[in-house]
Amino acid sequence: MGGQWTMDGFVSRDPRSGAIFAERPCWQAAEADHALANADTAARRWAALPMVQRSKALYRLADALEMAQPTLAQSCRREMGKLASEAEDEIQRSAKWCRFLAERAPTWLADEHNLTGRIQRRPLGVVMAVTPWNYPVWQICRPLAAALAAGNSVVIKPANNVAQTSALMESICRDTLPAGLVQCLWLDELGTRRTLAQPGVAMLVCTGSEITGRQLGSLAGHHLKPAVLELGGNNAFVVLDDADIEAAALAAAESRCLNAGQACTAAKRFIVLRQVADRFIEALIAAMAHYRCGDTLAPLARADLRSRLALQVDRSLEAGARCLIGGQPAGGRGDFYPATVLQDVRPGMPAFDEELFGPVAAISIAADEDEALWLANAVRQHLAASIWSGDSERASKLAGQLRAGMICFNRRPGSRFELPFAGSGASGYGSTLGRDGLLAFTQPVGWLE
Known part of the structure; x- marks a missing residue:
């Protein structure tokens, strides 16, 4: 997949005509720090909510995505060149994923009991998602819904050429979810690295090229932060x-x-x-x-x-x-x-x-x-x-x-919500779907009883 660092700033260009129709400058460090502080506060409040309330919020988010489908689909088509049917299918899949997790997460995150004690799943805090351009709604929603279900807040570094669609997703989340819970980070490469290294970021999720995955995965490892990397597939x-x-x-x-x-x-x-x-x-x-x-x-x-x-x-x-x-x-x-x-x-x-x-x-x-x-x-x-x-x-x-x-x-390669989806070799590591994908956003804590 094409790299994340293709240009300075965020430039929206219609692939059908070549016309540039929107530009957005990159943030300074202070703006990123302010967003992280808001995300940390939101994460603490969100984690304290009962699971049933988080599930209801995911149902509301699914409804909001469907309500916004015409606008989102048009944005995907204009920024990425998608066919109308492809954009609509992507938005529907994203809404279904939110509902799927809203239904399954309470069971999957419940305490596990054994002969000596129990395992409790706790949220990590602020999850940083570096997302690609090829599915600008789904590739945000896939880690977003799982991170939220597990009790985390999310900050998103969008790909440079789909800023308008990413901003729409942020707006939908802002109107549907508690303040600060989902925010976009308008950062260049240096700003992304700096923000990932901040103590306020607890986890990295990156979908993109192998080069980007190696760079950011190495940085996350240096700071002892868990990471899920999905880096394409041959x-x-x-x-x-x-x-x-x-x-x-x-x-x-x-x-x-x-x-x-x-x-x-x-x-x-x-x-x-x-x-x-x-x-x-x-x-x-x-x-x-x-x-x-x-x-x-x-x-x-x-x-x-x-x-x-x-x-x-x-x-x-x-x-x-x-x-x-x-x-x-x-x-x-x-x-x-x-x-x-x-x-x-x-x-x-x-x-x-x-x-x-x-x-x-x-x-x-x-x-x-x-x-x-x-x-x-x-x-x-x-x-x-x-x-x-x-x-x-x-x-x-x-x-x-x-x-x-x-x-x-006897079917083309793909993924299903209920099954773990993870690469091997240079395709990265960690799961992004299924129960394994949800649990990746949690810290298991053992209780001896």
Whole structure:
């Protein structure tokens, strides 16, 4: 995923036209300190409330998100280039996550009793969330709702190109929740580092590039603060010879083109057994051809992201990959990149070794399951994976050897509220969904009785 530190200040630019329509300067240190002080006060008051009151607040937040959907969706579309349906789905998912936690958190956070005593889950205090641009509502709401359910306050450092949507989220929270409980921090890189190092920040949650995760995770570790890092995924989509090829190809194209391919959980590398490779490639090309720039395919969020993707494709072609469809930035206005399929992609090529954050499908053909497994695991980032087979036992056996934080069977990679979502390798560490994700925002305290 693109880095956090792309420009000075916060600049909102329409990816469809290139027009800048809003700018916001970065804060000075005193403004960040004032926000932290307010967050600390709010955290103490919030933690003292009974869980039932925190749940009611999350229900209210879900209602408020749905009420604000037209405005939020328009902001997502304008700042990030999303299709209208994609923006609306993101907001609905965020509201559902708030309601899910409102219902489950009282049980998940309840004291656990055993033979010698009990375990109590206490809030940490002020949680600092460094959030990305690709899902500007969901990527704020995902850590926000869990941190609030656990009794914490949240300060958010938004990505530089989605300040308007982030400010809308802050406004919705301000109108719905107690004062100071959720605040945005309008900081540059230096200000972000300085604020994270402050004693008032208890925990870091960071979703972004590996470089950003390494920098901020290292700083959090230096100050002995827990961190949850989700740093993207070079995800494998493995197609075995007994798979439903048509269904696999449709899911593959959807995974590559939803949100213009700018999703950490999306499949990036398509590893297909040789026996069915020709059929899968033919079906995938047909499915990808349905995604048309400006109609069913959104632009990339920024011009530099399109340039990086084009360079990754070009370097892969120079190294021996073949382009079957697409492969060149779209002409005209906007940061569009067409649906693209690359074949004969192997280790050592950018299309294999690096995460492709755009609508490009990289196909690697494997002679057998052993080679398919080796190819799937031969990268550094392992966030999610998908296995396609007509035999669930066969798929389960392969899944047991596959590196990934989430593995999907006969469906495109993704996540579910009730299951932990965590990466492995260079995809980061810590869970952000499920009970594990909620408990990450708490301090377990043992009581001997």
